[in-house]
Amino acid sequence: MKTYQSIFLTAVLGSFASHSAFAKNPNIIVIFTDDEGWGATSVQMDDQVPESKSDFMQTPNLERLAARGMRFANGYTCHPNSSPSRYALLTGKTPARLGMTDIIERPGQETDPKRRLLTPPNVRMINSNEITIGEIIKQHKPNYKTAYFGKWHLGNNGPEQHGFDAGDGATGNGKGNQKIADDPKLIFSLSQRSVDWIEQQVNDNKPFFLEIAHYATHESSESLAATLQKYQNLPKGTRHNNAGYAAMTEDMDTGIGIVLDKLQELGIEDSTYIFFLADNGSMPGMNPGNTNGPIRGSKATVWEGGIKTPFIVAGPGIKGDIVSRVRVVGWDIFPTICDILGITELPQNLDGGSILPVLQDNNGEGEVTRPYDFMVWHWPRYVFNKEGYPTTAIIKGDYKYIYSYETEEELLFNIVEDIAETTPLNSQLPDKLIELRTDMQNYLTEVNAGLPTPNPHYSGGGTKVLENLIFYFPFEDNYNDMTGQMQTLGQNSPGFDTGKYGRALSLNGSSQWLDVLSGDYMNPDFSELPFTLCGWVYNTDAHAQNNSIILAQHDDSNSGTGRIILEKFRQSGAACLSTFLGGSRTTATVNNFPNNEWVHVAAVGDYTTNTITFYRNGEQNGDRVTINPFESCVGNFRIGAHKDGSKAFWSGKLDELYLFKEELSQSDIVKIMNDLWDKPMGVNNAFSNNAFVYVDPAKYSLVVNGLDNISALTLISIDGRVLKKEYFTKVINIGLINPGHYLLKIEAKNQPTVIKKIVI
Ligand SMILES: [Ca+2]
Numbered sequence: 001m002k003t004y005q006s007i008f009l010t011a012v013l014g015s016f017a018s019h020s021a022f023a024k025n026p027n028i029i030v031i032f033t034d035d036e037g038w039g040a041t042s043v044q045m046d047d048q049v050p051e052s053k054s055d056f057m058q059t060p061n062l063e064r065l066a067a068r069g070m071r072f073a074n075g076y077t078c079h080p081n082s083s084p085s086r087y088a089l090l091t092g093k094t095p096a097r098l099g100m101t102d103i104i105e106r107p108g109q110e111t112d113p114k115r116r117l118l119t120p121p122n123v124r125m126i127n128s129n130e131i132t133i134g135e136i137i138k139q140h141k142p143n144y145k146t147a148y149f150g151k152w153h154l155g156n157n158g159p160e161q162h163g164f165d166a167g168d169g170a171t172g173n174g175k176g177n178q179k180i181a182d183d184p185k186l187i188f189s190l191s192q193r194s195v196d197w198i199e200q201q202v203n204d205n206k207p208f209f210l211e212i213a214h215y216a217t218h219e220s221s222e223s224l225a226a227t228l229q230k231y232q233n234l235p236k237g238t239r240h241n242n243a244g245y246a247a248m249t250e251d252m253d254t255g256i257g258i259v260l261d262k263l264q265e266l267g268i269e270d271s272t273y274i275f276f277l278a279d280n281g282s283m284p285g286m287n288p289g290n291t292n293g294p295i296r297g298s299k300a301t302v303w304e305g306g307i308k309t310p311f312i313v314a315g316p317g318i319k320g321d322i323v324s325r326v327r328v329v330g331w332d333i334f335p336t337i338c339d340i341l342g343i344t345e346l347p348q349n350l351d352g353g354s355i356l357p358v359l360q361d362n363n364g365e366g367e368v369t370r371p372y373d374f375m376v377w378h379w380p381r382y383v384f385n386k387e388g389y390p391t392t393a394i395i396k397g398d399y400k401y402i403y404s405y406e407t408e409e410e411l412l413f414n415i416v417e418d419i420a421e422t423t424p425l426n427s428q429l430p431d432k433l434i435e436l437r438t439d440m441q442n443y444l445t446e447v448n449a450g451l452p453t454p455n456p457h458y459s460g461g462g463t464k465v466l467e468n469l470i471f472y473f474p475f476e477d478n479y480n481d482m483t484g485q486m487q488t489l490g491q492n493s494p495g496f497d498t499g500k501y502g503r504a505l506s507l508n509g510s511s512q513w514l515d516v517l518s519g520d521y522m523n524p525d526f527s528e529l530p531f532t533l534c535g536w537v538y539n540t541d542a543h544a545q546n547n548s549i550i551l552a553q554h555d556d557s558n559s560g561t562g563r564i565i566l567e568k569f570r571q572s573g574a575a576c577l578s579t580f581l582g583g584s585r586t587t588a589t590v591n592n593f594p595n596n597e598w599v600h601v602a603a604v605g606d607y608t609t610n611t612i613t614f615y616r617n618g619e620q621n622g623d624r625v626t627i628n629p630f631e632s633c634v635g636n637f638r639i640g641a642h643k644d645g646s647k648a649f650w651s652g653k654l655d656e657l658y659l660f661k662e663e664l665s666q667s668d669i670v671k672i673m674n675d676l677w678d679k680p681m682g683v684n685n686a687f688s689n690n691a692f693v694y695v696d697p698a699k700y701s702l703v704v705n706g707l708d709n710i711s712a713l714t715l716i717s718i719d720g721r722v723l724k725k726e727y728f729t730k731v732i733n734i735g736l737i738n739p740g741h742y743l744l745k746i747e748a749k750n751q752p753t754v755i756k757k758i759v760i
């Protein structure tokens with residue numbers, strides 16, 4: 001098979017090499033955006049589908065690009081998630097073949113009892129055997145300069161180690177979320193760096209390849225104030241109406257315009273190819289409308305909304321303003337660029353084919369010849385909050401087949417007649433279903449794709465797990481967060497006293513609080529995540545303050561603001577539960593918060609509907625309250641006082657504080673209230689230096705917190721045998737390890753190696 005593919009591809013590419021002879025050393029730019037949905041720009045991607053352009057957002061520079069290029073009505077990206085999509089684009093191979101089928105930093109969560117299936121191992125960085133587009137260009141066209149600026153998201157070795165003369169290092173999502181007022185999502189600095197580099201190559205008389213990987217339009221929304229104001233004043237669309245997201249999209253488009261202007265100014269517009277696409281579709285919840293146009297699903301799903309994105313190509317020999325209906329995919333870009341540059345000696349086992357014959361056709365017609373007559377998107381994993389479940393999709397001809405590993409459900413659609421994937425044709429076309437299923441299975445076998453397997457820890461899905469638990473403080477004469485995710489720093493020594501269960505935190509109401517340092521790993525933003533805070537509280541109201549805070553959040557990046565997650569608030573002499581999540585204070589509609597007794601309180605926030613539900617002693621406290629949209633806030637928590645530390649002190653005791661990034665049901669809240677809960681408990685002998693190790697409640701995995709950039713975790717027996725080693729993860733599966741004493745070796749970049757004695 002390998003020999004066949006190699007000869008086959010060489011022959012195919014050889015036949016088209018002459019087409020590109022007229023532009024011997026063209027420049028090539030790939031613009032790769034983040035989480036940008038099909039139909040979420042002002043370019044109508046499909047001339048037969050009016051909803052394939054936004055009814056709100058404006059992207060004039062993409063319109064400009066489309067006017068002189070070819071847009072693909074059926075353009076697909078490589079994967080519904082960032083890292084695998086990037087890896088596939090750089091290598092011309094599918095994520096299934098590459099073994100990277102999730103973002104590199106997501107723990108495997110193999111032992112989560114909510115999951116029916118164990119997920120396969122995930123490759124977490126570029127394999128040194130793989131040849132990137134930067135490397136193949138440098139090998140065959142040594143006069144070319146190469147650069148990759150922006151979001152890398154492929155691990156410790158940045159683009160500079162993978163064939164690019166210039167780059168920004170091993171960047172990821174965090175890099176783009178710096179909230180710089182005049183450089184939202186680093187759009188403008190990224191664009192400026194790109195045009196400076198382009199100009200340098202032109203001055204040096206060097207042809208070039210450049211990938212510009214935008215941090216936009218990933219959550220959270222950032223934009224210039226003026227752009228935001230423009231969209232706040234524009235009439236809302238029926239499908240798109242989120243001003244913040246629209247402003248971010250337009251700012252990114254402005255950044256693209258800076259590059260297009262520079263190409264014109266330098267006189268290289270006609271000798272430069274530009275490929276434009278996104279790494280995956282957009283996220284639900286970002287926008288009450290649907291930023292993926294009329295297609296189904298979103299990021300982290302293999303529905304069309306996860307994998308179909310805007311796809312535009314402009315450059316020499318491409319007639320302007322053409323819509324092609326030929327189906328193309330991100331892993332075609334590698335062989336297409338090779339074809340353009342006349343590189344015929346290609347790596348083995350490419351999945352893509354050159355789309356150059358289509359690009360050069362004045363009607364956007366023609367054939368893309370690939371080693372396979374189908375395309376496979378493999379996503380054997382979970383992201384619950386994005387509705388991501390283990391699935392594989394295959395498209396062949398007009399048909400798409402989706403297999404769900406949890407349910408063994410199969411779906412067959414005609415995606416030409418039914419672009420929204422609403423009408424399964426399983427019973428009408430049983431032979432077609434079997435054909436696609438067989439192709440999919442054979443392909444996954446051939447590329448040795450990792451597949452899910454049954455999870456022996458599966459509990460039926462009823463147990464809440466650590467995934468959504470941000471912290472748990474039992475206050476048993478210590479400040480420890482038992483999930484191990486947060487470190488605490490006592491202020492003016494809050495003490496301990498008899499609690500509702502065991503011991504409780506005791507606060508004097510005038511100077512004490514507890515700061516919770518969240519670090520990089522865990523800094524939830526409740527304008528984008530649901531939450532539940534609950535706990536037992538005892539308020540002496542000694543100082544009769546207007547408000548007494550249970551939990552507040554600082555905003556690290558936007559000083560002067562902070563959020564009150566839950567407080568006791570007095571109005572007209574009575575006291576009630578209250579939140580202050582930006583905008584204005586929200587209070588429970590029932591005033592019922594007595595002094596000098598233990599009360600179990602909870603607040604459940606839903607950022608999608610801007611509502612808060614309060615609970616008191618397990619009962620809903622008044623009506624669900626609708627408020628202004630929660631404002632974004634990312635930063636550390638403070639227990640028992642306002643973030644400025646000079647007001648709203650809690651007077652009394654706090655016990656059993658839980659914070660979740662999910663909406664708990666009333667029955668879950670009652671379960672916690674009654675102490676009928678599987679609590680996470682710390683591991684003995686495991687606390688030293690910065691690294692804190694804990695075991696999940698069912699002892700299925702060890703999790704290491706407090707250290708960034710973990711490069712390896714090794715579980716070693718007392719007699720020195722290596723039992724298990726995991727790379728680039730903070731989680732190691734111990735489901736099959738017998739109880740006993742072990743050593744855990746923790747290796748992290750720029751940190752001394754730590755070895756801890758662990759009791760399992
Ligand atoms: Ca993405």
Ligand SMILES: [Ca+2]
Nearest residue numbers: 474501502503
């Ligand atoms: Ca306690």
